[in-house]
Amino acid sequence: MNENFKLYSQYYDLLYQDKNYVQETNYVSRLIEIYRPKSKTILELGAGTGKHAFLLADKGYTILGIERSKEMVAIANQQKNENVSFEVADITEFNLKQTFDVATSLFHVISYLTDNESLIQTFKNVHQHLNEDGIFIFDVWHSSAVYHQIPEKRTKILQSNTIEVIRKANPVIYSEKNIVEVNYEIAITNLSDKSTNTIAEKHPMRHFSRPEIELLAYGTGFKLLSTEEFLTGSVPSTNTWGVCYILKKI
Ligand SMILES: C[S@@+](CC[C@H](N)C(=O)[O-])C[C@H]1O[C@@H](n2cnc3c(N)ncnc32)[C@H](O)[C@@H]1O
Known part of the structure; x- marks a missing residue:
């Protein structure tokens, strides 16, 4: 699953x-x-x-x-x-x-x-x-946009009242399959005690x-x-x- x-x-x-x-x-x-x-x-x-x-x-x-x-x-x-x-x-x-x-x-x-x-x-x-x-x-x-723009590493930073989330997206391109595997690494920092937890997920996209x-x-x-x-x-x-x-x- x-x-x-x-x-x-x-x-x-x-x-x-x-x-x-x-x-x-x-x-x-x-x-x-x-x-x-x-x-x-x-x-x-x-x-x-x-x-x-x-x-x-x-x-x-x-x-x-x-x-x-x-x-x-x-x-x-x-x-x-x-x-x-x-x-x-x-x-x-x-x-x-x-x-x-x-x-x-x-x-x-x-x-x-x-x-x-x-x-x-x-x-x-x-x-x-x-x-x-x-x-x-x-x-x-859309395939033509993916070939034209080529996905790159990106970072997104967001904050709520209690946490800060930093999401890094690292794409791996499998051009013969029309798939881009987006590897997310997400660091969540608790704003009150500054503790950080990191999670990782793979999102393969066609x-x-x-x-x-x-x-x-x-x-x-x-x-x-x-x-x-x-x-x-x-x-x-x-x-x-x-x-x-x-x-x-x-
Ligand atoms: C980018 S999110 C979009 C969610 C929602 N449609 C929206 O616009 O916010 C993709 C969603 O597709 C679901 N998903 C992916 N593959 C699925 C599958 N085979 N069956 C059911 N849901 C699936 C994921 O769990 C996730 O919630």
Whole structure:
């Protein structure tokens, strides 16, 4: 069992406190309005700490989020909304015995699926859980941007009232597999007694080209409705790290 996000989960919301979930949710709900108006139910794959799910529920949707990390689900469950629920499940193998109008998978969750078998299985699962004409919206790392920009070592420093978190990301590139293994080292310092604890996690990420996703979609019962830069809607370029795909069940 892959254990990434087990330790990372405790610092996840702090590390991504600058991420604009409201803007992202508005963007996704606009896509739903355009590509499958009148949708009411959403299945969210890799729901994390539930940020998008609660905001989508505020817009009137009923959402079930599935997520592999029980630690992330425990954080999500601290908030309550009768139209939102979470289950600990792996997106490569789940059977919920219900169907949805829309499936979403946001913030590069699909890039965590690094082998073809997991991708095909996940897309087939999504297909099986969608209603007629249901759509699947997800964002992934974009191969041309990865080749153009080449991921480098990066450091992010964040502080809450009680702790300081320093996250170092050290990427290892496996170009023949379209995978970048991001090695995180996270140092957490308690601000009152200055004690420091360090944790490490590996996050292997796969990047994709449009023809690769089209082929995957075609082979699993979907057609590609549209693809664009996540959030801006621009045509993806070599500077576009995150590309959004909108597939329709056929
Ligand atoms: C970068 S986080 C994104 C979380 C959330 N969607 C957000 O936008 O904050 C990636 C999430 O995908 C989950 N994940 C990765 N692979 C998964 C799998 N096979 N099944 C279920 N969840 C998975 C991780 O546990 C993690 O919570």
